[in-house]
């Protein structure tokens with residue numbers, strides 16, 4: 001069965017050790033609606049009308065991890081604004097801006113675009129009213145601990161970080177073996193562009209790992225997906241987690257208004 005091949009881990013900042021939950025316990029629980037009961041106080045209704053709680057999500061996954069598909073499913077279900085760092089950069093290039101011109105040089109070489117361009121670009125997009133109203137799903141950012149820190153300093157903190165982990169052998173089989181040097185930002189390929197020294201080789205990471213090393217101060221859910229897990233099975237796990245999170249956020253709002 002497809003779902004049997006999917007491990008699900010939740011790591012919170014207070015409990016950095018992941019605890020693996022069984023798929024049956026996750027699938028077994030009923031999802032609760034967030035219907036308003038007529039007994040809610042007036043203040044609650046006013047508070048809710050003023051600002052509905054939304055989700056703020058960061059998602060990371062190596063190429064071929066199925067991230068694109070999951071992003072589509074998540075944004076559709078939760079009505080979030082999908083903000084992909086790569087798309088923002090490509091839009092700058094198309095618009096012919098100075099940032100776009102500079103970014104292009106790095107992108108063509110397969111390197112990370114410098115932080116002074118990417119950070120402000122993402123920050124500006126997150127500051128748009130639609131991101132605030134609908135919530136957001138940030139994709140492809142951060143790719144280093146300094147990017148994570150920079151955004152946090154601007155006050156943008158995700159509720160959850162979703163990590164789609166694909167075992168090494170499947171990734172290599174599926175696509176290229178790209179690796180990031182977290183120190184220099186240089187991208188290598190384990191086969192076609194190997195690192196120059198043993199020292200560099202020892203610290204290379206897949207890009208997603210750069211975020212893991214930055215210790216996000218938010219809940220982290222890692223979905224370890226092997227080749228046979230269907231997109232529906234993966235989404236069922238993510239959906240369960242997000243529904244729970246949203247209920248918690250809205251529950252907190254309720255108790256504050258009561």
Ligand SMILES: Nc1ncnc2c1ncn2[C@@H]1O[C@H](COP(=O)(O)OP(=O)(O)O)[C@@H](O)[C@H]1O
Nearest residue numbers: 085086087106107110111112113118140141143
């Ligand atoms: N957070 C980021 N920081 C720096 N550069 C980025 C970032 N996100 C995207 N880029 C640049 O844009 C390119 C395209 O990104 P993306 O659309 O996510 O595709 P890919 O998965 O092939 O990297 C990357 O190769 C990189 O040069």
